[in-house]
Amino acid sequence: MLKHSNTTLEKKLLQNPLCVNIETVLKNLSFSKKRTKQMNLFLCSMIVIIIFILEFILFLTGGVSSYIHLMYIPIILAVFLFGTPCGMLTALFAGLLVGPILPSNIQKGIMQEPHTWILRIVMFVVVVLFDGLLISFIKKNNDLENRNAYLDIITGYPNFNKFKFDLNECINEGLNKTFSIMIFELENFETISRYVDHKTGQQAFTTLLHRAKEYFSSNAIYTISSNKFIVVFSKYTTQDAYNLAKNFITLTKAPFYINGIPIAIVVKCGADNFSLHNNNIISIIEKLGKALDQAHTSSTDIMFYNNELAEHSKKYYHTLVSIYQGIHNNTFRLVYQPKVRLRDNKLIGVEVLLRWNDDSYRNFPISEVIKIAEDAEFINEITKWVIRNSISQLKTWQDQGLEINIAINLSSKDLMDNTVLEYTKECINLYKINPRFLEFELTERSIIHDENRVFEILKEFQTLGIKVSLDDYGTGHNSLVYLVKSIFTFNYLKIDKLFTDSIMDENTKILLDGIIKAAHGLGIEVIAEGVETIEQLHILETIGCDIIQGYYYSKPLPPKELEGFILNYSESVF
Ligand code: C2E
Ligand code: CA
Ligand code: CA
Numbered sequence: 001m002l003k004h005s006n007t008t009l010e011k012k013l014l015q016n017p018l019c020v021n022i023e024t025v026l027k028n029l030s031f032s033k034k035r036t037k038q039m040n041l042f043l044c045s046m047i048v049i050i051i052f053i054l055e056f057i058l059f060l061t062g063g064v065s066s067y068i069h070l071m072y073i074p075i076i077l078a079v080f081l082f083g084t085p086c087g088m089l090t091a092l093f094a095g096l097l098v099g100p101i102l103p104s105n106i107q108k109g110i111m112q113e114p115h116t117w118i119l120r121i122v123m124f125v126v127v128v129l130f131d132g133l134l135i136s137f138i139k140k141n142n143d144l145e146n147r148n149a150y151l152d153i154i155t156g157y158p159n160f161n162k163f164k165f166d167l168n169e170c171i172n173e174g175l176n177k178t179f180s181i182m183i184f185e186l187e188n189f190e191t192i193s194r195y196v197d198h199k200t201g202q203q204a205f206t207t208l209l210h211r212a213k214e215y216f217s218s219n220a221i222y223t224i225s226s227n228k229f230i231v232v233f234s235k236y237t238t239q240d241a242y243n244l245a246k247n248f249i250t251l252t253k254a255p256f257y258i259n260g261i262p263i264a265i266v267v268k269c270g271a272d273n274f275s276l277h278n279n280n281i282i283s284i285i286e287k288l289g290k291a292l293d294q295a296h297t298s299s300t301d302i303m304f305y306n307n308e309l310a311e312h313s314k315k316y317y318h319t320l321v322s323i324y325q326g327i328h329n330n331t332f333r334l335v336y337q338p339k340v341r342l343r344d345n346k347l348i349g350v351e352v353l354l355r356w357n358d359d360s361y362r363n364f365p366i367s368e369v370i371k372i373a374e375d376a377e378f379i380n381e382i383t384k385w386v387i388r389n390s391i392s393q394l395k396t397w398q399d400q401g402l403e404i405n406i407a408i409n410l411s412s413k414d415l416m417d418n419t420v421l422e423y424t425k426e427c428i429n430l431y432k433i434n435p436r437f438l439e440f441e442l443t444e445r446s447i448i449h450d451e452n453r454v455f456e457i458l459k460e461f462q463t464l465g466i467k468v469s470l471d472d473y474g475t476g477h478n479s480l481v482y483l484v485k486s487i488f489t490f491n492y493l494k495i496d497k498l499f500t501d502s503i504m505d506e507n508t509k510i511l512l513d514g515i516i517k518a519a520h521g522l523g524i525e526v527i528a529e530g531v532e533t534i535e536q537l538h539i540l541e542t543i544g545c546d547i548i549q550g551y552y553y554s555k556p557l558p559p560k561e562l563e564g565f566i567l568n569y570s571e572s573v574f
Contacts, residue, residue: 043081047090050074055097063106068098068120075124076131084132091128095121152223155206157213163222163230167281180233180241182271182302183288184212188264189227196261202226203258204265215248230288238273242302245269249301268295272305320376322358323369327385331358334389335556336406338565339527339549342541347569349405349439351549352390353556354382370411379411384423391438393559395431402566407439407469412446415454421461428464435465441494442468444476455488467491469527474499474515483522492547493519497530500550503539513543520544 035043051074057067071094079087099117104110150162158166170177186205193201205227212231213221220232233241248267255264270291274284287305293313295303326332336350356369373379386408394406414420428435440461447454458468469492470482483493495512502508516526528540531550540548554565 040082047074047078047081050077051090051094051097054094055102058098058102059106063103063110064098064112064116071098071124072127075128079128079131080135084128084136087128087132088125091124092121095124154202154226155209155223157209157221157223157229159222160224163224163232164281166220166232167284171280177234178238178273178275180236180238180271180273181284181288182231182233182241182245182269183224183292184208184229184231184245185268185270185292186227187266187268187296192263192265196263200258200261200263204263207256207258208252208265208267211252212248215251216244228292242271242304245271245302267301268292269302270295270305271302316372319361319364320372322361323356323372324376324378324381326356326358327381332356332382332385333558334386334393335558336393336562337549337556338554338562338569339407339547340553341547342545347404347566348547349407350562351407351441351556352386352409354386354409374411374413377413379413380419383408383411383414383420387420387424388427391427391431391433394437395433396559397563398433398437400563402563403437404566405437405439405467407441407467409471410440410442410446412443412448415442415446415457416449418457418460421457424461424466425464436467438465439467439469439491441471443471444482447482452487459488462488462491469494472496472529483519483524489522490524492525492527494527494529494549495545497550500528500530500532500536500540503536509539509543512540512545516544 051071054067054070054074057070058065061067075087075091075094078090095117099112099121100114102112104112104116150158150165152159186208189201189205192204209221209223209229212229216231216233218235220234222230222232224230231245233244236244249269252265252267255262257263270288270293272284272287272291274287287310290310290313291303291305294306294309295301297313298309322331333355335353335355337353338347339349339351340346341348354366354369356364356366358364370379370382373382390406390408394404397404410420424438428438440458442458461468468490470490471494473493473495475496475498483490493515495515499508499512503512519526525546526544527547527549528536528545529549531537531540531548531552533552536550537548537552553569557565
């Protein structure tokens, strides 16, 4: 049923990618509403009635008088409503009615001289001609303006205004029909424009539009931005429209040539079925946009609007905005979890952990906050907030005579450039602290991008005197590899809580024993995370673990409580 000669279409497009037939497109546009037959009959009758009423008035007022000039009204109306030929007929008809059959003075029985009424008819005709010219001039200008307002300047296809206009017409007419409407996007338009040139990007999009025009034949197509167009499938069932769109996207995957350059395009499509009688234009556009977003995130070519996904995205977006605002409206705070060195039982430092106290997001896991901020690419902002606030806290503690190290978590996107490094230097200078009190923890995930660059930045941290730990050790893919990197050596290795949890298991114990020995051989100290019981602590002690962190000593604490903890701890140890 849906047959298309792709090879001829292809050939045509390759030869002349910009073959827009503007005239064909214009012909398809209809701006003036068509009057019904009944409406025409009514208007025609009104004109005739007006003429007879005026004739009657002239008879009542005693013959030809200045009222005769009122006859121009129905004549001008006729030209305006039905054009010059009809105006001509009306002029003749009215001229004859107020001509030979109307006396010049009824009381005295004086008839009009023939030259008087003939001249009057000529005057009527002249007014018709003049009026006709004026009206056609105004209409032409109006049409041109409408066309400019409804056509996309670059592609020559009907634009978004026309889409809104047409859809509103259907909605206003209460058309009880369901349409599949699809929005197509040339996803790599920006890439083509950037890496080839802008003109080629435009040509690629116009070529895509021509293909769509041929492929979707009689269904209406509208350009709605520099890389998106909409197709209204009024002539197909949903399934046919879907199949057609799917085949169309498959066809577009084959690269084609523009000015001798091979161009590969990527097309995404968002779709929905709309029953026009209970929809408004804004909700249609919104749903199409969301469906397109869903096509992007789900990595499929075509996605029909899914309400659940849309609700989920909406919630996700609200959370994302709240997190971003949290950086500025004090909904973030920091807590500190002590680390104890087993050799001398000394509390040597704390890990800085972020907390989010937003009333609408109680118990929202901080690891989720970090992930959302990473995905939305503003994790740098959060990291900087943590760095500044924890260094400021460190300064306060130092001023109180409390010497403590702080370990700050870095996320995977923090080391893609050296902005975090530079910011840390600024804070060190601002608060005048010694960098040896600072430590950064990063997981293996942070090293996936440009490994050498990451190690260069880490080396710079160490040159400043800052220590660097490999966090969540054992949960990544390259744990061992990173330990033996010749250009960089971590100061600490943090064994993940997963291992601590199963430390009572003999195999885990043997494995950890080996890891700790290897780390010591490389000059790296080992920290065990998530230690909760004395039994775990004893085993870790026997296999040579250096530092312990976990609920066994303390949960992460706010600054004041940590101060109390440190005081109690020193008294109990010494
Ligand atoms: P992490 O860096 O591995 O931090 C240790 C996590 O284990 C913390 O969870 C801590 O509260 C928890 N923990 C410590 N000891 C115990 C224990 O004995 N038992 C149990 N059950 N849990 C323990 P938290 O604070 O929920 O943080 C989760 C993760 O979120 C962190 O894992 C880290 O990856 C990330 N995170 C937290 N704060 C920051 C931050 O400021 N920046 C970045 N980039 N990530 C952060
Ligand atoms: Ca950590
Ligand atoms: Ca960890």
